[in-house]
Amino acid sequence: MTQLDLEADTTEHPSKLGRKRDHTRDPEILDAALEVLAETGYDGMTIDMVAARAKAGKATLYRRWPSKGELVIDAVACMKKGDIDYSQLPDTGTLRGDLLAMIKPHSIEDGEKKLQIMAGLMSMLSRAPELAEAANAAIVEPRATANRILMRRAIDRGEIAADCDIETLSLISPSMAAYRVLILRKPVDRKFLVSLIDGVLLPAVGLGRPNDTRREEG
Amino acid sequence: MTQLDLEADTTEHPSKLGRKRDHTRDPEILDAALEVLAETGYDGMTIDMVAARAKAGKATLYRRWPSKGELVIDAVACMKKGDIDYSQLPDTGTLRGDLLAMIKPHSIEDGEKKLQIMAGLMSMLSRAPELAEAANAAIVEPRATANRILMRRAIDRGEIAADCDIETLSLISPSMAAYRVLILRKPVDRKFLVSLIDGVLLPAVGLGRPNDTRREEG
DNA sequence: TATATACGGTACTAGACAGTTTCGGATCTT
DNA sequence: AAGATCCGAAACTGTCTAGTACCGTATATA
Known part of the structure; x- marks a missing residue:
């Protein structure tokens, strides 16, 4: 609970303090996750692989998604782009x-x-x-x-x-x-x-x- | 090499000593592996699950197959039975x-x-x-x-x-x-x-x- | 009977990995 | 400037599991 408040702050109320999260990195991380997912499968995929592929720190990923599973679900859900018009x-x-x-x-x-x-x-x-x-x-x-x-x-x-x-x-x-x-x-x-x-x-x-x-x- | 000879003996030359391996258990173990495979997938499947399902010891499995991967490959290869005539x-x-x-x-x-x-x-x-x-x-x-x-x-x-x-x-x-x-x-x-x-x-x-x-x- | 191996069961070892914490530095608000 | 939060990087923790080793027992040969 106490720890989660740190994460929840960004969505619950617009906390103004500190450096802002760079959301332009979100799609880069999700794309990296999709690449690793395609190459190794869900069970073979590690958070470190995704972080390395996205040139990001592991903590950055966990600041944005609560777990590996949630990250993958989000990555799949955001995949529609580049599809048929x-x-x-x-x-x-x-x-x-x-x-x-x-x-x-x-x-x-x-x-x-x-x-x-x-x-x-x-x-x-x-x-x-x-x-x-x-x-x-x-x-x-x-x-x-x-x-x-x-x-x-x-x-x-x-x-x-x-x-x-x-x-x-x-x-x-x-x-x-x-x-x-x-x-x-x-x-x-x-x-x-x-x-x-x-x-x-x-x-x-x-x-x-x-x-x-x-x-x-x- | 030295350890493997114990396994290899059964196929290389008919060693006469000791209790014989009960090969009627092979299909029971392979069927158990297929059940667990269907329920949890390859990565979720553990050797202990298969052994428990087959009411066998883990060592019994490793005496017959060198690794989890080989066991699964064998189980899939021996699945044809009960198929269309x-x-x-x-x-x-x-x-x-x-x-x-x-x-x-x-x-x-x-x-x-x-x-x-x-x-x-x-x-x-x-x-x-x-x-x-x-x-x-x-x-x-x-x-x-x-x-x-x-x-x-x-x-x-x-x-x-x-x-x-x-x-x-x-x-x-x-x-x-x-x-x-x-x-x-x-x-x-x-x-x-x-x-x-x-x-x-x-x-x-x-x-x-x-x-x-x-x-x-x- | 003595020896060798299989059996089911349990304890152990070694490595991998999810998730957490820490650190030095960057960027934001006040 | 001060404090808060972000960043990438790396160390750390706890758990899980493949694979090994050993136990007491059962079953085979000699």
Whole structure:
């Protein structure tokens, strides 16, 4: 209690005394935590590693977060940045064109890094269920949402049937990419994603199977 | 070297002296390890937990496996038992019938338990890549193989087109179930699996979308 | 019977790590 | 200037656990 008051002061009432906490360091520390998390996993990660990576003192970290667990939860929750901008989704006129346009090297690279973070979090998910939700919201849900938007557009323009199971279909590529990275430990490359689009998604919505779209190469 | 000879004797040459090692305890210990692994994950698992669960002494474990890591690797490698019998796959005459017949409470329960083990292994996969392969072979690949067989049969009897991407399609239900259990922390129930079959798999192979198979309930 | 090893159980050793404290110095308010 | 709080760095504490050693007992060979 007595010790915690020192920390709580900053939030309870604006104490004016002393040097101010440099909050520009917060994101640097959180990013360092995410890097270590992706590289070593939650249990392998030590506070010293994070502090060293962020060129900060250990006490600085404990002044801001009460425990290792809270630090990680905060880091995951603040990860959303640099994600997909739904107002800038491709609009090529066809569903296939839109889905293919979503495949960009940067997007693949970013996705793999985030899935590595997810892998590092895995052991923690059973202990902190709310983290599962946060991680899903930050890592896979944005991509599923993008797919959902593109498919709904395709329905609106009459390209595909209105009774397609969009909710399930939009989860296919994120979840299969997760499976591939987390369990198979194989890279998610363009060829894999194209085969998902042409071999599963488009046939499932009634496109691609009638017309012979074999021999498609990425 | 000198100490290891005691262990190695049993394999190098049949030493006749002393009480024999009770190898009927091996599977009991390995099963205990898998249980603890599923419940607490690799890093949370301690040798004492496994020994207590198996009602064995810690020394007994270290007499048989040189380290915690080797024990876990062995436990995962010996997990294949109780898995799908490919000679007993359903054969209802239709792909949909076969896929639905694969959904059994025992199969679901077993699958979820194995995915919990997979979750517990996650943090170890980056350190022991060969374990990723073993875990995949024991946990998800059997189900993908079953799907492959059922779909190939459907091709052979002319029910679906021969150019379907079976390799990718057979991975859909295992990988989406893994995503659902590991990341979403939601149960894999019959309804979910049926929606995969009717909303994705069958439409993707050219069945189910033309005829209106909506309002299917599990 | 004598010897050697396995068994379950317990005590011990050594190292790693979360979290705390201390220190010299920097930065803020009053 | 004074006092309070921040900073990075490092020392320190308490706990946890992998792995080892030893105990008394059970079971095997010779």
